[in-house]
Amino acid sequence: MTDLHDGLPPLNPTSPPPPRLPRGFVFGAATSAYQIEGGANADGKSDSIWDVFCRLPGAVAGGDSGEVACDHYHRLDDDLATMSALGLDAYRFSIAWPRVMPDGRTLNPNGLDFYERLVDGLLEREIDPWPTLYHWDLPQTLQDEGGWADRGIVERFSDYAAAVDDRLGDRIHRYTTFNEPWVAAFLGHAAGVHAPGHQNPSEAIAAGHHMLLAHGTAVARLRARATAPELGITLNLSVIDPLTPVDEPAARLIDGQMNRFFLDPLFNGAYPEDVREALSPWWPDGLVRAGDLDLISARLDFFGANYYRGEVVSFTPPDADDTIRPATDRPPATPYPASRGIHFHTVLPERTALGWVVQPEGLERLLRRLSDDYTARRGTPIYVTENGAAYHDGVVAGRVHDAARVRFIDAHLRAVAAAVDGGVDVRGYFYWSLLDNFEWDWGYGQRFGIVHVDYETQKRTIKDSGLHYARVIAEHRAT
Ligand code: IFM
Numbered sequence: 001m002t003d004l005h006d007g008l009p010p011l012n013p014t015s016p017p018p019p020r021l022p023r024g025f026v027f028g029a030a031t032s033a034y035q036i037e038g039g040a041n042a043d044g045k046s047d048s049i050w051d052v053f054c055r056l057p058g059a060v061a062g063g064d065s066g067e068v069a070c071d072h073y074h075r076l077d078d079d080l081a082t083m084s085a086l087g088l089d090a091y092r093f094s095i096a097w098p099r100v101m102p103d104g105r106t107l108n109p110n111g112l113d114f115y116e117r118l119v120d121g122l123l124e125r126e127i128d129p130w131p132t133l134y135h136w137d138l139p140q141t142l143q144d145e146g147g148w149a150d151r152g153i154v155e156r157f158s159d160y161a162a163a164v165d166d167r168l169g170d171r172i173h174r175y176t177t178f179n180e181p182w183v184a185a186f187l188g189h190a191a192g193v194h195a196p197g198h199q200n201p202s203e204a205i206a207a208g209h210h211m212l213l214a215h216g217t218a219v220a221r222l223r224a225r226a227t228a229p230e231l232g233i234t235l236n237l238s239v240i241d242p243l244t245p246v247d248e249p250a251a252r253l254i255d256g257q258m259n260r261f262f263l264d265p266l267f268n269g270a271y272p273e274d275v276r277e278a279l280s281p282w283w284p285d286g287l288v289r290a291g292d293l294d295l296i297s298a299r300l301d302f303f304g305a306n307y308y309r310g311e312v313v314s315f316t317p318p319d320a321d322d323t324i325r326p327a328t329d330r331p332p333a334t335p336y337p338a339s340r341g342i343h344f345h346t347v348l349p350e351r352t353a354l355g356w357v358v359q360p361e362g363l364e365r366l367l368r369r370l371s372d373d374y375t376a377r378r379g380t381p382i383y384v385t386e387n388g389a390a391y392h393d394g395v396v397a398g399r400v401h402d403a404a405r406v407r408f409i410d411a412h413l414r415a416v417a418a419a420v421d422g423g424v425d426v427r428g429y430f431y432w433s434l435l436d437n438f439e440w441d442w443g444y445g446q447r448f449g450i451v452h453v454d455y456e457t458q459k460r461t462i463k464d465s466g467l468h469y470a471r472v473i474a475e476h477r478a479t
Pocket of ligand 1: 032180386432439440
C-alpha cells in the first residue's frame with residue numbers, strides 16, 4: 001500500500017487529536033454509479049432516467065451530464081489505488097441497474113463484470129465493499145412503463161437484486177437496497193429537479209411507497225438465500241427546527257414529509273397519521289395494500305443515515321430572501337406537497353458552496369433521535385453512510401488546501417463520537433464523496449470530494465481533507 005504520509009508535512013501540527021471512536025469503527029468514503037462511472041454506453045449499458053433527464057434543455061446546470069463523469073469505469077485500478085492509499089476500511093458505491101439489465105429485465109453479464117472487478121479489487125486491498133442497489137439511475141425502459149409510480153416496478157427491482165446476488169453474493173456480504181428514497185421520489189416526481197423531472201405530488205407519494213415496498217420485497221428475497229447477506233437501507237435525514245415556538249407545527253409537518261414518511265413504515269410498520277392526513281389531497285387510492293407494511297418493516301441488519309445540514313422553518317417569511325438558489329432557471333415546485341405558508345430560513349452563518357448550513361450538532365441530535373425513536377429498541381446499528389460538504393476547490397502547486405472541509409469532517413466526526421458516548425450504536429462513517437463528481441442538477445460545479453478531479457485530464461489529486469482523513473483513519477487503527 002502506498003504510504004500517503006511519506007514526505008508530507010503534518011497538516012495541522014497544533015490541531016487537537018481526532019475524536020475517539022470505538023474499536024472496529026468503520027471509516028469509509030462513498031460514491032454512486034451515475035456520478036462517477038461514465039462509460040454511458042459501454043459494454044451494453046442502456047440509458048438511465050438520468051441520461052435522458054440530462055438531455056432536457058435547462059435541466060442540469062451548464063448542460064452537464066454523467067456521460068463521462070470521472071471516467072471511473074475505465075480508471076478503476078487507479079481509483080482503487082487511491083482508496084488503498086487513503087487507508088479506507090470500506091467503500092460505499094452503487095450498482096447501475098441499466099448496466100446490469102439494460103432493458104430492466106434481461107441480464108447483461110458484461111455489466112456485472114465491472115462490479116466483479118471492483119469488488120475483487122476492493123477485497124484484494126482489504127477494503128470492505130458496501131454496494132447500494134439503487135442510487136437513482138432507473139433504466140429508462142422501466143420509466144417508460146411507469147417507473148416508480150407503477151407497482152410493477154417492485155418485482156423488477158427484486159429480480160435485479162437477486163441477479164446481482166447470483167453473481168456477487170459469494171463476495172458481497174451486505175447490501176443497501178436504496179439510497180435516499182425521499183430524493184428519488186420527491187425531488188424526482190414532485191419538485192421535478194431530479195430525473196424523471198415530474199411535478200406531480202401523487203406520483204411522488206406512489207414512488208416513495210413503491211421504493212419502500214421494493215426494499216421490503218428485495219429484503220425478503222435476499223434473506224431467503226444461501227448467501228445470507230446483511231441488509232439495510234439509507235435515508236437522507238435532517239433536523240427540522242422551528243424558528244420560534246409557534247412554528248413547531250411547521251417543523252413537525254416538514255419533519256413528517258421528509259423523515260417520518262420513511263422512518264415510520266420501516267421501523268413502526270405504519271405511515272404516520274399526521275402525514276397521511278396532510279398528504280390526503282394527493283394520496284393515491286388503493287396505494288397501500290394488505291401485507292405491504294409487514295414487508296417494509298421487516299428486520300434490518302443496519303440502518304444508514306445521510307446527514308448534510310439542518311433546516312429551520314416558520315410560518316413567517318424570512319426578512320431577506322435566503323431560500324437556497326435552484327441549480328438552473330427551470331421553475332422548481334416544492335418537494336413537500338403539504339407546505340403552503342411554510343418558509344425555510346438560514347440562521348447559521350457558516351455555509352458551504354451550495355449554501356447549506358454547517359451544523360455538526362444536528363448530526364449528534366439526529367443520531368440520538370434515531371436511536372431513541374427507532375433503532376435502539378430493535379437493536380439496529382446505525383452507520384452514517386454520507387456526510388460531506390461542497391467547496392470551490394482548486395489545485396495550487398499540486399495541492400488542494402481545503403481547510404474548510406478538514407474542519408467540516410473533524411466537527412462531524414466529533415458529533416458522531418458525542419452520540420456514541422451518549423450510548424448511540426453508531427458503527428461507521430462514510431465521507432461523501434471519495435471523488436469530486438457529477439452533483440446531479442448542479443452538474444460539475446459543486447465539488448464534494450476528498451480527492452480533486454480535473455475533468456479535462458481526469459487527473460486525481462488528494463486534497464488536504466483526504467490527507468487529514470487518512471491520518472484520522474491511521475491514528476484510529478494505531479490506537
Ligand atoms: O451527491 C449526493 C448523493 O448522490 C446523495 N446524497 C447527497 C449528495 C450531495 O448532494
